[in-house]
Amino acid sequence: MRKFLLPLLIAQALAVNAFAEGREQNNEVYSISEVEDLAPAPTSNATITSYQWTKDVHSSRKASKGTASIISPLMVPHTGPTTIPRTSAINVMSTVNTTPIFWGSSWTNSTFASDKIVGLTVWYNNLHSSPYISAVSEYTTLNHLFIMSKIDTSATNVNSSNSGNVLAEVCKVVGTANLNANGYYPVYTDVARGTANYCAYHSAGTCGGKLVQFAFFFSLDNDPGCDPVSPYAPPAGSAVAQKPGLVAGVSSAYQQSQGLAALANVSAHELMETVTDPAYFPPTGGGYWGGWYDLTGAENGDKCAWTFGPSNTRLSAGTVLIGGFDWKLQGEWSNKAQNGTGGYPTQGGLLKGCVTGS
Numbered sequence: 501m502r503k504f505l506l507p508l509l510i511a512q513a514l515a516v517n518a519f520a521e522g523r524e525q526n527n528e529v530y531s532i533s534e535v536e537d538l539a540p541a542p543t544s545n546a547t548i549t550s551y552q553w554t555k556d557v558h559s560s561r562k563a564s565k566g567t568a569s570i571i572s573p574l575m576v577p578h579t580g581p582t583t584i585p586r587t588s589a590i591n592v593m594s595t596v597n598t599t600p601i602f603w604g605s606s607w608t609n610s611t612f613a614s615d616k617i618v619g620l621t622v623w624y625n626n627l628h629s630s631p632y633i634s635a636v637s638e639y640t641t642l643n644h645l646f647i648m649s650k651i652d653t654s655a656t657n658v659n660s661s662n663s664g665n666v667l668a669e670v671c672k673v674v675g676t677a678n679l680n681a682n683g684y685y686p687v688y689t690d691v692a693r694g695t696a697n698y699c700a701y702h703s704a705g706t707c708g709g710k711l712v713q714f715a716f717f718f719s720l721d722n723d724p725g726c727d728p729v730s731p732y733a734p735p736a737g738s739a740v741a742q743k744p745g746l747v748a749g750v751s752s753a754y755q756q757s758q759g760l761a762a763l764a765n766v767s768a769h770e771l772m773e774t775v776t777d778p779a780y781f782p783p784t785g786g787g788y789w790g791g792w793y794d795l796t797g798a799e800n801g802d803k804c805a806w807t808f809g810p811s812n813t814r815l816s817a818g819t820v821l822i823g824g825f826d827w828k829l830q831g832e833w834s835n836k837a838q839n840g841t842g843g844y845p846t847q848g849g850l851l852k853g854c855v856t857g858s
């Protein structure tokens with residue numbers, strides 16, 4: 501869901517510059533003023549109602565939804581304000597160059613780091629050759645490329661989840677001159693979620709006038725609210741240990757840590773949303789979401805959040821084979837599946853538009 505997460509950094513910039521003039525602040529870090537976040541999983545199916553395409557419960561949006569019978573569940577393309585010059589009719593990404601950033605002093609702690617860095621590297625590096633990538637094929641022909649990972653062991657704090665601080669971290673670690681025009685920068689922190697009502701979000705901004713698509717992730721270790729309950733990882737908070745290191749293709753063993761399995765699932769959510777609904781910064785200033793989302797504002801990941809489909813690979817339901825490992829990844833919304841015969845139900849079970857690729 502869309503949520504305002506106005507960071508202190510941006511508030512300071514706004515104090516001296518009008519919002520619409522953000523693009524002109526060539527030496528400034530300029531963040532879009534709202535993020536698109538993933539709320540935690542519901543604790544029971546009782547919280548699901550028929551009109552709730554996503555579990556992102558947001559009172560203002562719910563109030564404006566109306567009734568299910570008059571709202572189309574399909575996503576539609578958005579072109580942003582008509583007064584804004586556009587280079588293409590629909591704003592999607594076709595080339596994505598991903599550079600994960602691991603931020604926080606805990607990444608030097610082998611117990612915390614565990615298999616997360618190597619695991620997410622395997623995940624991103626092999627995503628393009630996995631079935632999951634085709635979950636967005638009706639919206640864009642996606643060429644996803646893993647570039648490299650970067651580790652910044654400088655300390656995080658409670659403000660590290662603020663979007664302007666995350667953007668500033670990306671620009672610091674990568675360097676403004678090295679920002680990739682097709683870049684996507686997921687930032688994995690060692691900050692526990694605590695009472696925050698989101699697991700992760702994606703957003704965008706500019707550094708030195710360069711567009712930056714990025715995402716933020718809490719540490720999801722032992723966080724049942726943001727856990728896909730992968731059969732290949734020990735349950736959150738369990739005393740049962742995973743097998744040492746990643747163990748490929750072993751259905752009877754925990755082949756990945758719980759924290760890694762949880763990050764992979766929310767990483768799928770944020771990446772696929774960034775691809776189909778990236779933020780857009782027109783030359784005239786301001787920032788907009790201009791891609792695919794439905795009439796409630798839900799993106800492809802939102803509409804199938806915390807749903808896991810039948811296996812298109814092997815072993816138990818809801819897993820996707822990437823890089824020789826089984827990952828339990830949420831589905832992504834497909835208009836084609838909803839209109840046709842494919843796909844599995846969203847939460848609530850009335851729709852059939854969720855897919856994990858084929």
Ligand SMILES: [Zn+2]
Pocket residue numbers: 501536537538769773799801802
């Ligand atoms: Zn989302």
